Amino acid sequence: MQKKSSATIYDVANRVGVSLATVSRVVNGNSNVRESTKRKVLDAIEELGYHPNAVARGLASKKTTTIGVVMPDVTDMYYSELARGIDDVANMYHYDVLLTNTDEDPVRETMAVNNLASKQVDGIIFMGNELDNEIINTIIGVDAPVVLAGSVDEAGKLPSVNINYIDAVKEATEAIIKNGHTRVALVTGPMTHAINRLHRLVGYKAALEEAGLEFDESLLFSAHQDYASGLQIAEKLFLAEASAAVTYDDEIALGIMNYMREHGKRIPEDFEIITANDTKFTIITRPQLTSIGQPKYDIGAVAMRMLTKLMNNEVIEETQVQLPHSLERRGTTINPNHVIQ
Amino acid sequence: MQKKSSATIYDVANRVGVSLATVSRVVNGNSNVRESTKRKVLDAIEELGYHPNAVARGLASKKTTTIGVVMPDVTDMYYSELARGIDDVANMYHYDVLLTNTDEDPVRETMAVNNLASKQVDGIIFMGNELDNEIINTIIGVDAPVVLAGSVDEAGKLPSVNINYIDAVKEATEAIIKNGHTRVALVTGPMTHAINRLHRLVGYKAALEEAGLEFDESLLFSAHQDYASGLQIAEKLFLAEASAAVTYDDEIALGIMNYMREHGKRIPEDFEIITANDTKFTIITRPQLTSIGQPKYDIGAVAMRMLTKLMNNEVIEETQVQLPHSLERRGTTINPNHVIQ
DNA sequence: GTGAAAGCGCTAACAG
DNA sequence: CTGTTAGCGCTTTCAC
Numbered sequence A, B: 001m002q003k004k005s006s007a008t009i010y011d012v013a014n015r016v017g018v019s020l021a022t023v024s025r026v027v028n029g030n031s032n033v034r035e036s037t038k039r040k041v042l043d044a045i046e047e048l049g050y051h052p053n054a055v056a057r058g059l060a061s062k063k064t065t066t067i068g069v070v071m072p073d074v075t076d077m078y079y080s081e082l083a084r085g086i087d088d089v090a091n092m093y094h095y096d097v098l099l100t101n102t103d104e105d106p107v108r109e110t111m112a113v114n115n116l117a118s119k120q121v122d123g124i125i126f127m128g129n130e131l132d133n134e135i136i137n138t139i140i141g142v143d144a145p146v147v148l149a150g151s152v153d154e155a156g157k158l159p160s161v162n163i164n165y166i167d168a169v170k171e172a173t174e175a176i177i178k179n180g181h182t183r184v185a186l187v188t189g190p191m192t193h194a195i196n197r198l199h200r201l202v203g204y205k206a207a208l209e210e211a212g213l214e215f216d217e218s219l220l221f222s223a224h225q226d227y228a229s230g231l232q233i234a235e236k237l238f239l240a241e242a243s244a245a246v247t248y249d250d251e252i253a254l255g256i257m258n259y260m261r262e263h264g265k266r267i268p269e270d271f272e273i274i275t276a277n278d279t280k281f282t283i284i285t286r287p288q289l290t291s292i293g294q295p296k297y298d299i300g301a302v303a304m305r306m307l308t309k310l311m312n313n314e315v316i317e318e319t320q321v322q323l324p325h326s327l328e329r330r331g332t333t334i335n336p337n338h339v340i341q
Numbered sequence C: 001g002t003g004a005a006a007g008c009g010c011t012a013a014c015a016g
Numbered sequence D: 001c002t003g004t005t006a007g008c009g010c011t012t013t014c015a016c
Helices: A009-016 A020-027 A035-048 A054-061 A077-092 A106-118 A133-141 A165-178 A194-210 A227-239 A250-262 A296-311 B009-016 B020-027 B035-048 B054-061 B077-092 B106-118 B133-141 B165-178 B194-210 B227-239 B250-262 B296-311
Strands: A066-071 A096-101 A123-126 A146-149 A160-163 A184-188 A220-222 A244-247 A272-275 A290-293 A320-323 A326-328 B066-071 B096-101 B123-126 B146-149 B160-163 B184-188 B220-222 B244-247 B272-275 B290-293 B320-323 B326-328
Touching (some): A009 A035, A066 A106, A106 A123, A106 A133, A160 A165, A165 A184, A165 A194, A227 A250, B009 B035, B066 B106, B077 B096, B077 B296, B160 B165, B165 B272
Parallel strands (some): A066 A096, A066 A123, A123 A146, A146 A160, A184 A244, B066 B096, B066 B123, B160 B320, B272 B290
Antiparallel strands (some): A290 A326
């Protein structure tokens, strides 16, 4: 079980009787090497068990083939599915990913980005909606391209990939209004986040307005994205006499659903719910959750693809990508079309 | 938005009029620096916006303060919770984590470990149970300590942190047998995996034997850990006339539960289920899932803690750590003690 | 096609 | 307490 300190490029050059440069050339697939010497070098590499030292290579070439991913929490299904999309295409392009959890704490987000920069990552994918000025500035100041995934900045200037949250929430709200509801609640995160104030809320209000319904501030709720918060909000929903809710997180929706049912409400007959992340949670419960459908894996994958282009200094036609969303009608809404499921 | 190519240690040394070594000393908190020059260096660092280049540092010091994490899939709740535990203590010790998904493919696992090694990580946490000889050998051959988390190797020789799967499954099986069942199924992954053959199955058989029940191979099922597999297995469970099941994955348990209920079985009256990962899934469904309780976050955290010790060449009393488990009685079993929940 | 030489930015003895 | 001097292992002009 002894650890042999691995061979260096120097060792293989020596063994074959060529220069470092030549070995470097074959290792990097450079064409300018005679086939016969290439052969010999390859053999020597095999025999010596030589593996290039990526750190040395990174220092010399100023490319680490590593990208950083900054995200709120790996255990959050929504983000972990984005992360999977990112990781898969990162691998496809031979990048490794350095992962950091921030719990959406701006201080940790800033530290994470700076730390990634000092590790000389070639690019960064950022997820999180607490995009205050400080974090925006550090993102802009970093010497590596950054793209937001499933997150929006206030100015809407940073490269990003998302769905159209305005439309998605508007459609969800409309669907519920069409079922006759007049008191539909909107459950989002804090209004200090652009995604809530400038997107979700706007979509919600638009649906209300088109339906001739008055906007009622008491029907607006802010909750942290977890099950416990859902339970808490549900109680308030009850008091506010809401008869339906559009929520931005599946765990919250679950909390609301369970609370309502345990307090005598039938779902969807007495209370309708539309959630927004369309994670596995929406399928495994009974009833299943009606949800805005969003291509989470693809959001991550496309963001990563965009990042590869940015890292190669390719020109990009559009850096504000919006992927298509849908409305997945399931069991927490009464569906107009007689879909028996 | 211009990216300033950041200052080097040479720049700050120059500015202050000291040598590189001195700057290096203050950056690394080395005590042997006069307070006044330290002050000046710190100021220069501030003014120049100097950030140490971790790659150069890694090459020179042969430490990257980066560890690798190899896992089946970030979107699997069980593993993502382990990953969170790992990441938190990694940060605590100022390590960054390089994450790789393998989908339990031995080829990708081997590649991942080798790749991590070439990136000169200081250590690796490995999760996955497809530990064949090749991957074991590459783990052993790597020039960095490796610890398994939530995974066991056949020989039980590698550093690892787990729960006692034998006992856990035995207790779960016993609990079900005590409720009068004679045909309790065991749903695990492939028997080629040590964790299934040498641990789970052994615990299951032990419970059977103590209860004087015959082992029936037709009550043994292997399934991939996802919801769809649960649905499929459920059908077979039905045919095998099992009246209860112990399963190793929550999504599988959910599939079984939903299938059974949709086919006229009441849970737990007609069919009892005990799952094993105790993820969020077990709480949000109705009924809630009875589960073996395991400290997932802690498994990751303790594994990472052990890795830090290994990386520092500290002596470790015990490299085969088993954390305590429990049995969380919830709604998919009939509970002896009159717990109204 | 191949080699020589100069770094990449930093750490780590070793002097003084 | 501080400076000098070698590298760490590899890429990359620039010659030949």
